[in-house]
Amino acid sequence: MTDAAVSPGMGLNQTASKSAPLTTADGKPLKAALRKANGRARRNALLLVAPLFVFLLFTYTIPIVQMMARSVMNPEVANNLPNTSAAIGDWDGEGLPSEEVFAAMAQDLKNGGRSTIGRVAARLNTDMPGLRSTMMGAMRDADEFQAPFKEALLADDDDWGDPRLWTLIKRETRTITPAYYLRALDYEYDQAGEIVPRPENLQVYRSIFWQTAWMSGLITILTILMGYPVAHLLATLPLKRANLLMILVLLPFWTSLLVRTSAWIVLLQQEGVVNNFLVFFQIVDDNDRMRLIYNRIGTIIAMTHILLPFMILPLYSVMKTIPPSLTRAARSMGATPLRAHLTVYMPLTIPGLAAGVLLVFILAIGYYITPALVGGEGGIFISNLIADRMTGSLSQLRLALALATILLVGVLVLYWLFNRLVGVERLKFG
Amino acid sequence: MALPDHATRLERVWHRTYLIICGLIFFFLVAPIIVIIPLSFNATPYFTFTKEMLTFNPDGYSMRWYDDLLSSREWIRSIQNSFFIAITSTIIATTLGTLAALGLSRREMPARAAITAFLISPMIVPLIITAAALFAFYARANLSQTYFSIIMSHVVLGAPFVVITVTAALSGFDNQLIRASQSLGANQVTTFFKVILPLLLPGIIAGGLFAFITSLDEVVVVLFLAGPEQTPMTVRMFSGLREEISPTILALASILVALSIGLLTMMELLRRRTERQRSG
Structure with missing residues (x-):
């Protein structure tokens, strides 16, 4: 009965749509009008983005591409x-x-x-x-x-x-020559024109690349170790108190990089606050003050401090969305607190952890100011070497550009990974 | 994070330890920044607490480094430069960034992820690379050592923060308000200025503050681009820290800490305003 009542209607509809397509009030076909409206909306959206896009293209992308091109030039x-x-x-x-x-x-x-x-x-x-x-x-x-x-x-x-x-x-x-890239990776042409590793005592760049990577890795691990508990605390406290404590995370975030670096210089000097404190409490001898700055330790301490908020903020924003009832459910079913944490809570925080890790690592490998000020001889990053070579002769400059290109490619690969795993639109501050 | 009443002894001990660890980490985050403020009032040119300072003897404290800073024509000039560059570039970056964010949050936006990634990239690319590229670029155009080149570069660096912040603000925007406004007879322009803009303003201001602080803090690009005329305070601070650190720098640093506390307070007020709007 119902079937019979419906089917003629369906048939009628079908024939109607075949013979006379749906139209808008002023008689245009609906499909075309819709497509036109959509096209207009797309164009409007693009027009809004266009000013910044074009501005960046001309005052940012093109200069970088031009610079990279010069790293292979040999006219x-x-x-x-x-x-x-x-x-x-x-x-x-x-x-x-x-x-x-x-x-x-x-x-x-x-x-x-x-x-x-x-x-x-x-x-x-x-x-x-x-x-x-x-x-x-x-x-x-x-x-x-x-x-x-x-x-x-x-x-x-x-x-x-x-x-x-x-x-x-x-x-x-x-x-066009690959010579500067060979040099940037500690290879060179020998007199017969074969590509060979440079003499051991002249190899610098690969070890600085390696140092940049492992120090950035270590800094990232340190920010995880310190950021994870803090983010967890902030995410589980009542909102009012969490917001109050959040200020302690945001204050360093909002404080000038130079200010934070100079604070560490002041604190970590041999005659600085930390050493005086240690001497006063007789933890170290007055004649045996610790060298905490102008070396790798200085770079690692200062950069961990500077990058820590970049770990806490993405972790916090993910942890905040995890309902506490999940851990409680795990506990009520007999999991120990540790087990509930490891098997239920931690896996849910991985998106935030991935975002934090990639963000901190990407920012760390490009650092220049802090290693330049507190790194001394040993604690420098590849950026410092690039800046140093930049002011030299023409071939030194091209070598610097080759080093910069290698660094840039590395950063862009990580950034692409960040986009794939996290998505830039998830990036938020505060 | 209160523990339930049935928590075991071990749990209580662990919880206590956990809170202490977190406290130490908060201390690590904030103490280095706060400690420079009392040190900047040191009467002696040392970077540690003297006996007089620890016993709160007034003789241990002085304003001499602030006097030094504020009576130095070069420092004043460089601070003016910094603010001029930061304010100008913030206005441009906020305008361009807000427009872009409005476009990006449209449903019809094609290739959104790729375009967003591109617009954000100046934040990710190592500054030394940006600085070197822009230096070569403006030098070829005979524009290095001009305010123009520095301001344009800071727009590049500041705009991503505006895009991120305004996009985040837009993600919580109720599109029905636009339809409501239009159904009441407002045209697009009126809707934008009377409905969209007031609601977005906290987000836009927050983005602007980010762009402002980015420009004010920026060292690497200005190190390459600024001539003696345009030297901003960060460059003077950087060379000061490199050569011989003087407590004058600590005085400036303390002022900057006060500034960032001020900006942070503003951000917090903006956030509360948005929250009230959303809930009310």
């Missing part, structure tokens, strides 16, 4: 020895190049002024000491060179007969 040799660069491409690297290459080199030496050849010579001299004088000497005599140029150059200086010189020039005529 000196190609630009300043144009003929040689063109000719040497055909050389197979066996023995010495042909007469044409020597002729091109003689031409370049003749055309190039003192500063042009000087720039090339300085660039190549870093890879092959002594080459500067060879090139500058040949430049001065270039006007007198006669064909055959091979003999002329060899007569000018024996070094022109060294195949390694030509291998080097061929390699450096490439305008």
Whole structure:
């Protein structure tokens, strides 16, 4: 009965929608009107985001991409020895190049002024000491060179007969070079052009990368150990008292980084408050005051303090949403407090823990100010090395940019992970 | 977190220990910041409590470091610079960030997660990288060592905080209010200024405060971009701490702590206001 009553209606509806599509009041098809309205809403949303998006693109993203591009640039040799660069491409690297290459080199030496050849010579001299004088000497005599140029150059200086010189020039005529990245990872080209590890006493960067990673890891662990109990306390206290205690977490969060760093300098100095306190209570001897700053310990203590709120806040916001009845239920079913905590409560806090861990670690590996001020010689991070190399020569600068790119890629991978696991929209302060 | 009456002895002991541990951690969080305030009144140029200070002898205390700070033309000038840069960049960052947050919270926003991640990224990228890139960028445009370049850079660094804070405020926003306003005959502009903006204001101000403190605190970018004209107080503090730390820095640091306590109080009041609005 019911079926029979309904089915004609259904059929009628179907035929109606087939023959005359639903329309809006002014006669447009509903589907098209809806799509149009949705399109307009999308456009409006995009228009609101556009100003900041475009602003960041031009004053932030593009500068960073430009900077990264400079870390592989190597235009000196190609630009300043144009003929040689063109000719040497055909050389197979066996023995010495042909007469044409020597002729091109003689031409370049003749055309190039003192500063042009000087720039090339300085660039190549870093890879092959002594080459500067060879090139500058040949430049001065270039006007007198006669064909055959091979003999002329060899007569000018024996070094022109060294195949390694030509291998080097061929390699450096490439305008894009991985050389700075090799250096940033403590590798280099040897004289035959093979990639080899740098001599042990010159290896610095890998160990600083490693130090940055393990110190950041240690700091992250310390912030977990200190942040977890505090976040738990805040999440389980009555709201009024939790808000009051929350101020103690937010005060350091809102206090200038420099202020917090200077506070630690004051506290941890050999004549500072902590050491005086320890001496007063005869925990350490007056002549044997602890070195707590200008080393790794200083960096770790200060950075743990500075980053601790970044662990507490995401943990707290997740813990607050966990109903206390869950732990109570576990207890009532016979779990010990420890077991209830480990098997019921802790797994639920993992989203907050992941957010805190990634946030603290990401922020820590890029730190510059605090290690620079309290790290001394031993407690520095990769950022400090980058800043240091940035003010050096052109090749030092490119090396700094290569180091910066490696650091940036690492940070972006972690940030991507953060987005996958946590989501940026979950980020909140206070 | 009160223990039930039937708690065992072990539980009570553990609970007590737990509270003590938490107390120590709170102490670790706050004590280093608070301790510099009395130290900044030290009459001697040392960074520890003298005997006079510990016995509350008035001779142990003095205002000399504050006098030093406030009578130094360079310090005053750098503090003015800092505030000028922070206020200007906060206004721009708050405007751009609020607009972006309004767009991001629209239901129809395409690629929301990716765009949010992009807009937040300046907060995540190591400052030394941002600083180096912006330095090269503005140097090429002949704009390094100008207020313009510093302010623009601080907008970049401050805007993510505004986006995060305003987006969070919007997530609790009742969209029915917009419909109600429109059904009563208000157009979009009126609805925005009379309904949306007043309700969002606490969130926007909070975001603005974040951008403000970010700019005021920022060291690395200004270290690269600021010339002698624009030197803000953070750069002077940084070089002061690097070379020879003088208690004058502690005086400034104490003033900054007072400032952050003030800002924190403002944030707390804003939060309470929002809570009242939501519940009322």
